[in-house]
Amino acid sequence: MHNSKNSYFNTLLLNEDNEDTLDNVMPLLSFDEEDSADDEALNGLDHLPILPLKNAVLFPGVVLPVTVTRSRAIKLIKQVYKESRYLGVIAQQNPQLEDEPNAKDLYQVGTIGYILKMLVLPDGNITVILQGKNRFEVAKFYDEGKFIEADIEALSEQFPAKSNKQNKALMRSLKESALKILKLNPEIPQEAQIAIENIENLNFLTHFLASNVNAETSEKQDILETDDGTERATKLLGLMMRDIQLLEIKQDIQNKVNSDIDQQQRDYFLRQQIRVLQEELGDGVSADEELASLREKARKKKWPREVALHFEKELDKVQRMSPMSAEYPVAINYVELLVELPWNQYTEDNFDLDRAKKILDKDHYGLEKVKERIIEYLAVLKLKNDLRGPILCLYGPPGVGKTSLGRSIATALGRKYTRLSLGGLHDEAEIRGHRKTYIGAMPGKLIQNIKRAQSSNPVFILDEIDKVSSDMRGDPASALLEVLDPEQNNSFMDNYLDLPYDLSKVLFIATANSLDTIHPALRDRMEIIEVTGYTLEEKIEIAKKHLIPKQRKEHGLHPKDVKIDNKAIRKVIEGYTRESGVRNLERQMGALLRKAAKSIVMGEKYEKTIREKDVPVLLGAEIFDKEIYETETVAGIVTGLAWTPVGGEILVIESNLSRGKGRLITSGYLGEVMKESATTALSFLKSIAEELSIDYRVFEHFDLHIHVPAGAVPKDGPSAGITILVSLASVFTQRKIKERLAMTGEITLRGRVLPVGGIKEKILAARRAGITEIILCSKNKRDIEEINADYLKELTIHYVDYAHEVLEIALLPEKVQKTINLSIIEPNAALSKTE
Incomplete structure (x- = not known):
């Protein structure tokens, strides 16, 4: 149980959205102590049920909102509210005590409270509006029933007369201190100033300000237990003066800091506030929880001892850092990378060669030499029982299936698949990573892809290796020499990781359109497999088995909606595509199917079988002339x-x-x-x-x-x-x-x-x-x-x-029939050799 807001003058802000409650609270701000003495209902109260307060003290004449969450207290409130509505309110000696308090945990002096209002919250808790009446002292506690009860003795109030000079001086000092606090604390509404200025009773002013002063519960209890009104007001004045000093110091610090804070510091401060709020709301993870989670993940890792020791060292370093320091995110990102990398994690290879052959034949028509080489690789791998793989380079024109062949190999082997495009790569750090000392440092693309694959033996496609460029930032092709050398890549060093990582189990497959632009030393490390173009017959089969079904699916069509016969496919190949691969052929097939899709949606009549004569109508005039040998009668x-x-x-x-x-x-x-x-x-x-x-x-x-x-x-x-x-x-x-x-x-x-x-x-x-x-x-x-x-x-x-x-x-x-006259070199003298 606690008051809803332990700050200055919260009673003025009590339930601002609840007009019914305000009607009961606001008139009590002009409460007079003499009214309490005349309350006949208090006469004869010598035994009361006790409501413990966790971190608040109820003073006579003051209205206090209390949220009740403990089961015993909820039962107490419900019973008292049905009866006299009077109960004893006593503060806990230890505000940190969360469990149900016993009699020994309470102070001896408290205040009789009257329940003005009871509100039942949706979660089952209860909020009550308590009005403080008289002070009392406990004669005896009873803690054996459903809730704590006590025999009480009323305490008299000893306040000087209103005309007393000391009384007037105290009132003026208390009001001035309160108004100064209002000025220093802009969060408090200005309406509180009017309310304070209208209080003319020292007794109520003392109790009202004591209820809202920023002090410990024990200090407020000390004021409540003080019998002499003048001494009570003096103690309160001392607490308020201390609080004024703290507020002034806080304001001075804020003024000095505000003058030095730039936009970056402001953003950082706001982020930290958001982080704290997220932790309070349970939406975020604290730094300790984050580090504990990383340590737990590390226990489950099967990594080399060298890496484990390095991780512990780096994690200990992170624990010594403040989460608010600029180096903390960099350090935490590094240890997260260490944990997330698949050290010694390998997928099991599938050595079923018949299955592998079926997968390769299903995904790729033709390419017999390449598929035979892959089957040979699997056979050798099975015999020697070694995960180390060769470095293959698929070389051929665009669109013949080099990259997709790598995915099929991964499927056949049962390995993870990852791909890195090297086209236009010109920064060596993209391969080896940046050093951790640089701002924005990150590991190289190789380590990043291995982390994403979550396996240390994936099929790794190095696409467009012939298009790697070099400039002032380094030579990526030379950086790849270590990666693609089976004798060296078992201890590949990434600048960011700064630990040797074993890449020897990775099956690297490079692709290239031309061998001339590949670094000679790099080319020497790879086994070149030429992937040549397709014949007309092969292209027709590829279109029927792969391209048309794929495009039909992508266009939302079914086989019954549209078909393309072989002669139409041949027409498209000869007249609209001129390539070794099938990439442009796939586009043209998509263009034909789009015509059918449009007709279906618009309800137009169309031919469900596209024939050779329909192709020029659908695709327009032929783009390429067929390469046909023409007999010439002219020499040369x-x-x-x-x-x-x-x-x-x-x-x-x-x-x-x-x-x-x-x-x-x-x-x-x-x-x-x-x-x-x-x-x-x-x-x-x-x-x-x-x-x-x-x-x-x-x-x-x-x-x-x-x-x-x-x-x-x-x-x-x-x-x-x-x-x-x-x-x-x-x-x-x-x-x-x-x-x-x-x-x-x-x-x-x-x-x-x-x-x-x-x-x-x-x-x-x-x-x-x-x-x-x-x-x-x-x-x-x-x-x-x-x-x-x-x-x-x-x-x-x-x-x-x-x-x-x-x-x-x-x-x-x-x-030839028409020859060039070569006899004009010397007039009238024919060149006998050339006649």
């Missing part, structure tokens, strides 16, 4: 094969001669490598001009122009050497080139043919264009052997080592 036009980031393409190279001074002109947005190939091919051709029956004087009197169509598209790479050579040989000899023939390979100044890359993509491009014969370097035979035999149907491949072999295969004996 040769078909080559090229690799691009989005797959293979055929590349037409044109050469032409015109009167001039032997200049070499190249056009078509060629890169430096292709320009060097053109120069090399021309030099080699000059060296064998006699073998091809070319008059050497032609090179001095005719300009040579080499052009590659689609001039707005940059072209470069070391695979067009033999193609340019054949084009030059054809234009200088005016001989025809074999039909439906394409070639790829580089040439040296001595005429050797060098191998090139991207063979599978180039083979696919040749098939799409209707090519039937291909010339390759003999060393590229190993690449052909790894290609599915289905891709090589209807293709004849010629393997060569020297440029002479290329010319023998590519150039036909007969010449």
Whole structure:
């Protein structure tokens, strides 16, 4: 039981929202002590039930609100309220006592109280409005019934006459002190000033101010027990003067502090207040509870002894800090990271190879080489019973399923999956983390992802590893050297963590579109697995089994709502997408399904089966022309094969001669490598001009122009050497080139043919264009052997080592119908070699 607010003049604020209660309380502010003496109901009261007060003292003539929560006291109030409404009110000697007090826990002097009002609260507690009457002293306590009772003896009041000078001086001093307190404490309403000024009775003024003075319960009880009114008022004045001094000091401190507080300090102070309020309301967690929770989590961790000792040391350091210090959040974040990292936590690998193969086949159509390598990895892992994994790098064009393949591997293994995109990463701290001494420090992305995965052996995808950049802030590619080295990453050091962490059990899978931009040392640490593009047939199957069902689901459609037949899919692949992967194909499938979704919602008629003839109507005109070989009757036009980031393409190279001074002109947005190939091919051709029956004087009197169509598209790479050579040989000899023939390979100044890359993509491009014969370097035979035999149907491949072999295969004996007149070098003298 306690009064609702132990601050100055709370009786003036009592239940401001309850008008009925105010009607009973406010008139008592003019209560006169003489009225109490004339109260006939008090005569003969010598035995009363006792209501203990926990942290308040009831004075005669004062109204006090009391909230009753103890069961004995609730029974007492209910019984007394039905009867006389009179009871004895005595304060506890120990305000901290929460249990039901006994008689020995109470003071001997109290006040007779009269219940003005009883309010039953929703939670079952009771609030009563007590009016103090006379003081009494306990003669004997009775503590054997339902509640405490006592025999009492009334105490007389000894106050001087109103005309007494000392009485007047005391009243003036008490009022002045009270008004000064009002001024120093702005929380108290100004109406209290009017009420105090209107009190003319020293007895009531003393009791009223004593009831509200900011003092301990024992000090208020001392005032109540003092019989002499003058002495009682003097003691009260001393307490009020002490409180005035404290308020003045508090105000001075606040004024000084307010002048120094900036916005940051103000925000911090407000946050601390919110934190305290949250703890009081039970919404927040105290610092001690937070640290205890971390220590409990640490007991359950199976981490290395070195880490456990380091954690205890850091936690002890945090306990010595004040939660209000700026370093506390930094320190608590660090120990939380230590606890949350999955030290020695591993998921159990699933070595069911048949199940793994089914998962890989279900998620990815084709990619037989990659899937076979994964199955091999699982087999080795099962045999050696070791969690340490290799570093794989899936290399290929966009949209072929490199990243999603990593998720399938995680599913097949039963491991957790996490992914880190390295595209555009240029800060070394993103990999190694920041040092704890820096403001805003945090661990590197590797440690953060391991924490999120809650496993020390997840499948970790390092996406776009070829797009890592470097600048003044460091070289992230070099930072990855330690991560991706199986011999070093068992003790990876993160700058923020500052403890070795074992990454050797992680299955790292990197993805890249190009190997040229990967750091050489980094590339050396990885096993490169090429993920090539898909054939037309494979794309049709992928669209049927994966893309269309996925897009149908995303558009809220059912299989019965719309279907796309194989010829329509083929039309979309050939006319609207030009890629090795299937990303753009998926978008086009979504576009077709959106047309059906719109028709369904708007109630329009539509064809439930989309056929080949419907595709241009739904998607518009074809975006790409189909790459088809075209027979040329002009010399110098040769078909080559090229690799691009989005797959293979055929590349037409044109050469032409015109009167001039032997200049070499190249056009078509060629890169430096292709320009060097053109120069090399021309030099080699000059060296064998006699073998091809070319008059050497032609090179001095005719300009040579080499052009590659689609001039707005940059072209470069070391695979067009033999193609340019054949084009030059054809234009200088005016001989025809074999039909439906394409070639790829580089040439040296001595005429050797060098191998090139991207063979599978180039083979696919040749098939799409209707090519039937291909010339390759003999060393590229190993690449052909790894290609599915289905891709090589209807293709004849010629393997060569020297440029002479290329010319023998590519150039036909007969010449084109319209030849360039090369006999104008010397008038009337035909060049017999070139007629």
